[in-house]
Amino acid sequence: MSKHLLITGGAGFIGSNFIDYILKNTTYSITNIDALTYAGHINNMKTFNQHRNYRFIQCDISNGTSLKQVFDCDYEAIINFAAESHVDRSIENAHPFIHTNINGTLNLLNAVLAGKAKKMIQISTDEVYGSLDQDSLPFTEYSQLASNNPYSASKASADLFVRSFHRTYQLPLIITRCSNNYGPKQHLEKFIPKVITNALNDQKIPLYGDGKHVRDWIFVDDHCRAIHTVLEHGDSGEVYNIGGGHEWTNKEVITLILDYLNKDYSLIEYVKDRKGHDRRYGINWGKIHKELGWKPQVSFREGLIKTIEWYKTNYSQ
Ligand code: NAD
Ligand code: TDX
Numbered sequence: 001m002s003k004h005l006l007i008t009g010g011a012g013f014i015g016s017n018f019i020d021y022i023l024k025n026t027t028y029s030i031t032n033i034d035a036l037t038y039a040g041h042i043n044n045m046k047t048f049n050q051h052r053n054y055r056f057i058q059c060d061i062s063n064g065t066s067l068k069q070v071f072d073c074d075y076e077a078i079i080n081f082a083a084e085s086h087v088d089r090s091i092e093n094a095h096p097f098i099h100t101n102i103n104g105t106l107n108l109l110n111a112v113l114a115g116k117a118k119k120m121i122q123i124s125t126d127e128v129y130g131s132l133d134q135d136s137l138p139f140t141e142y143s144q145l146a147s148n149n150p151y152s153a154s155k156a157s158a159d160l161f162v163r164s165f166h167r168t169y170q171l172p173l174i175i176t177r178c179s180n181n182y183g184p185k186q187h188l189e190k191f192i193p194k195v196i197t198n199a200l201n202d203q204k205i206p207l208y209g210d211g212k213h214v215r216d217w218i219f220v221d222d223h224c225r226a227i228h229t230v231l232e233h234g235d236s237g238e239v240y241n242i243g244g245g246h247e248w249t250n251k252e253v254i255t256l257i258l259d260y261l262n263k264d265y266s267l268i269e270y271v272k273d274r275k276g277h278d279r280r281y282g283i284n285w286g287k288i289h290k291e292l293g294w295k296p297q298v299s300f301r302e303g304l305i306k307t308i309e310w311y312k313t314n315y316s317q
Helices: 013-023 064-068 085-094 095-113 152-170 192-201 220-233 250-261 286-292 300-315
Strands: 005-010 029-034 054-058 077-080 120-125 174-179 180-181 203-210 214-219 239-242 247-249 268-271
Touching: 005 013, 013 214, 013 220, 029 077, 077 095, 077 220, 085 152, 095 120, 120 152, 120 220, 152 174, 174 220, 174 250, 180 192, 180 220, 180 300, 192 203, 192 250, 192 300, 203 250, 214 220, 214 250, 214 300, 220 239, 220 286, 239 286, 247 250, 250 268, 250 300
Parallel strands: 005 029, 005 077, 029 054, 077 120, 120 174, 174 239, 180 214, 203 268
Antiparallel strands: 214 247
């Protein structure tokens, strides 16, 4: 019998791409649990819904009673993608972020403590390290946690619970912290899908502040491969940074997309800045490269073209 993974948040962007990747490249069986919030969509699961090694259970990870039904078999690992993931929403109301990102993670840790899964990987983010100055070196795993928005605070809190459960109970737990993902199936509220779909529909593209904020972009397939590498070879108790090695300003990203689509720069509309807007994220992924042999493989141009073409097929009016 094949080993079984419990994936949370697999109706969302990265989780659904990860399930696709695992079913195509390994013999693992998968149980996917997702609450199907506004961010999770059944269409994201249609490529693997009928796979013989796959099942879906609608479940809120922050509801301990509902979560019990899921533990009807032995899991090799839990991989926790489920989260409230949008910074702008967290600035409006942080409560759902505490509900899912903190309480939900704690429920999963308690399940590992109760012996329901052999290990757990917590999918975290580079945002927990806060913001970099233009000249600073990228974040390493030793950078301090310095959250600047409620989303990041909830993810950092979850990371500390993971760390504490490893230290207190010696549980086999690993944290990954990745930079900004892009690719097919990302929600339209996020920057790159919004730029692509607005441009395709000749609608204004809101650019926050002066547009010079920097993000490190990674194609989602590279992130999925990194998580698989950590699943197979990662060491218990460790944190692994994952990055794409492509730092771009938001303005540069928009112009690349507009150029590819042959659209006019007049679509760009400078709008009021995000509150507490982190100036720059940059990630040092030397540890996962040196210790586990992973590195990103998809160039920004190649990944962006794949992404634009996907949205052209799936979203243009
Ligand atoms: P997403 O918002 O696209 O998907 C999140 C999924 O979680 C959705 O399907 C949603 O329905 C589900 N969910 C939300 N609350 C839930 C709950 N209480 N119980 C069960 N399911 C619930 O997010 P994403 O961009 O795919 O991010 C996945 C993970 O990766 C998150 O933990 C995020 O913090 C992390 N991450 C994202 C990025 C990025 O650039 N998108 C970068 C680094 C890390
Ligand atoms: O309309 C917009 N205009 C704009 O200028 C939006 C939605 C965003 N932006 C800017 C803000 C950021 O500098 O683009 C950049 C990227 O914004 P988001 O897509 O909201 O991503 P970010 O805030 O960087 O957070 C993302 O990366 C880390 C994910 O949403 C998180 O889940 C992940 O942890």
